[in-house]
Amino acid sequence: MPTTTRTTTTPSTTNSLLAGKAARLREILAGYQSVLVAFSGGVDSAYLAIAAGEALGPRALAVTADSPSYPDAHRQLALAIARDFRLAHEVIHTTELDRPEYRANPANRCYFCKDELYGRLAEVAKARGLAVIVDGNNADDRGDYRPGRQAAREHGVRSPLDEADLTKDEIRELSKQAGLESWNEPASACLSSRIPYGNEVTDAALRQIERAEQVVRDLGFRIFRVRHHDIVARLEIARAEMPRALEPAINTQLVAGLKALGYQYVSLDLQGYRLGSLNEALRLRPVS
Numbered sequence: 507m508p509t510t511t512r513t514t515t516t517p518s519t520t521n522s523l524l525a526g527k528a529a530r531l532r533e534i535l536a537g538y539q540s541v542l543v544a545f546s547g548g549v550d551s552a553y554l555a556i557a558a559g560e561a562l563g564p565r566a567l568a569v570t571a572d573s574p575s576y577p578d579a580h581r582q583l584a585l586a587i588a589r590d591f592r593l594a595h596e597v598i599h600t601t602e603l604d605r606p607e608y609r610a611n612p613a614n615r616c617y618f619c620k621d622e623l624y625g626r627l628a629e630v631a632k633a634r635g636l637a638v639i640v641d642g643n644n645a646d647d648r649g650d651y652r653p654g655r656q657a658a659r660e661h662g663v664r665s666p667l668d669e670a671d672l673t674k675d676e677i678r679e680l681s682k683q684a685g686l687e688s689w690n691e692p693a694s695a696c697l698s699s700r701i702p703y704g705n706e707v708t709d710a711a712l713r714q715i716e717r718a719e720q721v722v723r724d725l726g727f728r729i730f731r732v733r734h735h736d737i738v739a740r741l742e743i744a745r746a747e748m749p750r751a752l753e754p755a756i757n758t759q760l761v762a763g764l765k766a767l768g769y770q771y772v773s774l775d776l777q778g779y780r781l782g783s784l785n786e787a788l789r790l791r792p793v794s
Contacts, residue, residue, distance in 0.1 A: 524676055524679060524680065527670050527671055527672050527676060528557075528670075528672075528680055530669075530670040531557055531666055531670040531672065532557060532560070532561050534666045534669055534670060535557060535558050535561035535562060535566075535640075535666055536561045536562070538562065538565075538637055538638045538640075539565070539637040539638075540562060540565035540566070540636045540637045540638070541558050541562055541565065541566050541567070541636060541637065541638045541639075541640055542566075542568075542627055542630060542631045542634070542638070542639045542640070543555045543558050543566065543567070543568045543640055544569065544571070544623065544627060544640065544641040544642070544663070545568035545570050545584060545588075545593075545595070546570065546571075546576075546580060546584065546694070547570065547580045547581065547583040547584030547585075547587060547688075547694075548580070548642065548691070548693075548694050549674075549678060549681055549686075549688060549689060549691055549693075550642030550644055550667060550677055551568075551642035552584075552587050552642075552681065552686060552688060553642075553667075553677050553680055553681045553684065553686065554640065554642050554666065554667055555587075555593055556587075556591050556593070556684055556686065559591065559592075559593050559594070564594060566593075566594065567594045567595070567596065567630075567634060567636060568588060568593045568594065568595045568596075569596050569597075569598060569630055570584045570585075570588075570595065570596070570597045570598070571597075571598055571599070571600045571626065571627075572597050572598065572599050572600070573599065573600040573601070573602060573603065574603050574697075574709050574712050575602065575619070575697045575698045575707075575712055576696060576697070577697060577716050577719070579720070579723070580694055581597075583688060585597075587686070587688065590687075591686075596630070598626055598627075598630060600622050600623055601622065602619045602622040602623075603707065603709060605618055605622065608622070608707065609707050609708070610704075610706065610707075611701060611703055611704060611706060611707045612703060612704070613703050614653035614656075615653075615698060615703070615707070616652065616653045616654040617653040617654055617656055617657050618657075619696065619698070620657035620658060621657040621660070621661075623657075624639065624657055624660075624661035624663055625661065627639050627661075627663075628661055638664055639662070639663045640664045640665065640666055641658060641663050641665055642665075642667060643655070643665035643667065643668050644665075644667040644668055644672050644673060644674055644677055645667070645671050645672055645673045646673045646674045647668065648668070674693075678690060692728060692729045693781060697712045697715050697716055698712065699784065700715045700731060700732060700733050700734045700784075701715075701734050701784075702733075702734075702735065702784055703784065705734075705736070711734055714768060714769075715732055715734050717767050718732040718734075718763075718767055719731075721760070721763035721764060721767070722741070722743075722760065725756060725759055725760065726750075727747055727750075727751070728744070728747065729743070729747065729779050730742060730744065730747070730779055731779060732764070733784065737768075737769060737770040737771060738769065738770070738771045738772075738773060739764045739769040739771070739772050739773070740773050740775050741760070741773065741775060742775045742777070742779040742780065743774065743775075743778060743779055744778060744779045745778040745779075748774070748778055751774055760772065
C-alpha cells in the first residue's frame with residue numbers, strides 16, 4: 507500500500523514563516539533610499555511605520571492625515587504610537603470634503619479621498635526629499651473592493667506589507683511582538699464609510715456619526731459600526747457582543763444616547779458587524 511506523506515504545520519514552522527516574512531519586509535524597506543509612511547494609527551500602518559523607522563532611521567517619516575472623516579480617537583492613537591516609539595511624525599490636513607465628487611458619495615468615493623491624500627503626501631515627500639510613499643495595505647486586502655488602490659497606483663504608492671505577503675493576523679502578531687499595545691485594535695475605516703453610497707457626505711453627518719460611535723464605545727462595546735441612514739442609526743455589533751446590547755439597562759442607554767444626537771430611530775442589525783457592509787448594495791447595481 508502506498509505511503510501518504512502529510513505536511514504538518516507546527517508552531518515552530520509557523521514562527522519560522524512569520525520571521526521570514528518580517529525579514530522580507532525589512533529587506534524591502536531597507537532597499538528604499540528614504541520613505542514616507544501614510545500613517546493612520548491603525549494596526550497595519552503602525553507596524554509599517556515602526557518597521558520603516560527601524561530599517562531607515564531618520565530617513566523614514568510617518569505622516570498622519572487629519573480631516574473631517576478621520577475620527578479623533580484614531581488621531582489620538584496615532585499621536586500616542588508616534589510618541590511611544592519615537593517616530594519621526596507629522597500631521598497634515600486634507601480637504602477631500604471640499605471636493606464635490608467626494609461629497610456626492612459615489613461607489614468609488616474612496617478613490618477621491620485617496621487621490622487627495624496621496625497628492626498631499628506627494629507634496630510632503632517632495633519637500634522633505636523622500637523617495638518613496640508607502641501605505642499599510644496587506645495581503646488580505648487583495649480581494650476586497652478598494653477603489654482607493656487606483657489612486658495609489660496613479661501616485662506610485664508602494665505597499666510593502668502586501669509585497670512581503672503579510673496578512674492581517676500576521677501583522678497583529680508581529681505588532682504584539684514589537685510591543686505595540688494597539689496590536690489587537692479592531693479594524694478601522696473613515697467615518698464616511700458609514701454613509702450609504704449616493705447619500706451626501708457632510709461635516710454635520712460625520713460629526714453625528716463620530717459622537718454616536720463614542721456613545722457605543724463608552725458603553726464598553728469593542729467591535730461595531732454605526733451606519734448612518736438619515737434619521738436611522740443602524741447598529742452593527744459583533745455577534746459575541748450583541749446579547750449585551752439587548753440587556754435592558756444597556757439597551758436603554760444606547761437608544762437614549764443616540765436619540766440625543768438627533769436620530770429618531772435606533773436599530774440593531776441582526777447580521778451583526780461585518781467589514782464593508784455597505785458594499786453589499788453594489789451587488790444589486792453596477793459600480794458607478
